[in-house]
Amino acid sequence: MLSRLSSTILIPFLVFASLLLGALFGYRMGFFAPMKPEGTGWFYEEVFFQINENFVDDIDLDQYKTTGAKSVVESIPHGEYYSIEEAEKESQSFEGRYEGIGIQFSILNDTIFVVNTLRGGPSERLGIQSADRIVEVEGQNVAGAGITQDSVVSLLMGPRNTKVNVSIMRRDSVFPLSIQRGSIATPTVSLSYMADASVGYIKVDMFGAYTHEEFSRAIEKLQQQGMSKLIVDLRNNGGGYLDQAIKMLDECIEDNRLLLYTEGRKRKRKDYFSTRPGVFEDGELVVLTNSMSASASEIFAGAIQDWDRGLVIGQRTFGKGLVQEEFTLSNGDVMRLPVSKYYMPSGRCVQKPYKGKDAYEYNLEIVDRFESDEIVDSSAITLDDSTEYFTLIEGRTVYGGGGVIPDVFIAMDTGRVPFYNAFLRDASYSYFSKHREAIIEQWKDNSDAFFADSTWALLTVFSDTTIQSLSKEDRDWTNASLQNLYAGMIWMGNINRVALHKVDRHFQEAKRVLKQYEYALYQSNNKEDYETTGASIYERESEDYAKEYSLQPFWMRMGLLGAATLLLGGLLFSRGSSKVSK
Structure with missing residues (x-):
């Protein structure tokens, strides 16, 4: 009787094990591969399924799924895809801030040239000045090493309250500074x-x-x-x-x-x-x-x-x-x-x-x-x-x-070439480096006279003969461009752009139109009166959209087989128990 009971209990498990082994064999042989997919989502599931099952080596599919998703999204007009880090940087820009040491810089003769500090930032508080040069960052020489704008940003930017150690060259002296990065306001x-x-x-x-x-x-x-x-x-x-x-x-x-x-x-x-x-x-x-x-x-x-x-x-x-x-x-x-x-x-x-x-x-x-x-x-x-x-x-x-x-x-205005702008930039930065104190003393408290002047900036770069050879349009444009560069080093903020407005066709036309424009x-x-909606115009829409998911055919079949096995085992066990009781 005990032997019969043991056999009765064992039979369902043997049946289930056989079905499971058969299912796994069929799975490996492709009998339970996903059916023909319906919709784009199933298509990508099938692609990654085949890669996972058949690629010659072990592979990290998560990496490729992210790359694939990014490619799909960015192929759509105005579709954008950001990693966690990229999204944080993007968010900071829209919030009018970034985390760093608070300088404007340019690359001049393979050195990091400080154009100016940003008001209220860590560099201004430490006394860094326009025309200073950063020659070392964390003990690494960054002068004359073919450094790029992007590499400077990666060296100097970082989370606030972290420190970066630099060496500053001011005229002929070099001194170390430890700068604690902060959150820098960037007004829109x-x-x-x-x-x-x-x-x-x-x-x-x-x-x-x-x-x-x-x-x-x-x-x-x-x-x-x-x-x-x-x-x-x-x-x-x-x-x-x-x-x-x-x-x-x-x-x-x-x-x-x-x-x-x-x-x-x-x-x-x-x-x-x-x-x-x-x-x-x-x-x-x-x-x-x-x-x-x-x-x-x-x-x-x-x-x-x-x-x-x-x-x-x-x-x-x-x-x-x-x-x-x-x-x-x-x-x-x-x-x-x-x-x-x-x-x-x-x-x-x-x-x-x-x-x-x-x-x-x-x-x-x-x-x-x-x-x-x-x-x-x-x-x-x-x-x-x-x-x-x-x-x-x-x-x-x-x-x-x-x-x-x-x-x-x-x-x-398509008449200006980039290399000419680069020449003016490098020439003005070099001149300012040599004569910073005199320039600051002459113009710092006299901005109106600076922007009204038509010759000083030109004479810092060109001879009088060269200036006279320029057409009036070229002379005005070159003077405005140089004033823009010098003003960016003399004053903080964006007052330097005022210089360019003197030769800005859009700006000049706007002033002309406003003088003649009698507003109706x-x-x-x-007038037409409109009823305002009950919701605030600043309210963000927050609708949730249901996403449809489907079970893969393989697991559906496995579930059905498991349920059938348990049902069969239950019937056999019930029958065996009935015989034993008799």
């Missing part, structure tokens, strides 16, 4: 000043976390100095946070006006309105753009144009009408994908065509603008979408489908 509104008695100028480099706050403060400061007309410079501003552009528009456009709306395949339409009195709703306004003004820059320029609030001057903008959303992946990496398009108040979308193009082909469109002479001739501008839209006050015709076309076109006040019969 890099320059604001009065261009004349009534015209203010504000340069916005990007739309970071605090751009609206910096922009509002700059306007209020300029208004205290008598500003009634404003130039907002968005050239080379690639965009940033959408909410910052909306807040800036709210400072310039009266209440209850539609500023833009967003909509996507899996994102419902969302409208954004101006909601409160702004600090600059009435003054005359000009926005400067070029082909590298993108995304949030186009939102600002396009809304100003659509509401006839001001004029856009410069070149056609980039043509990015997509809103990106950030997704953190299971390995900590970050992926940014376009999830919706944004539309201007007139209803146009400035996104240039991307269907049927990979990221490389899509980015070549900017090169095409140069080859078609669009950058110097507005008649060469071509758009795939010729649909006409109309501004909401004056009814002027505007277009979408490829950036914001300026109201006043300014051709790009909104008439009450032209």
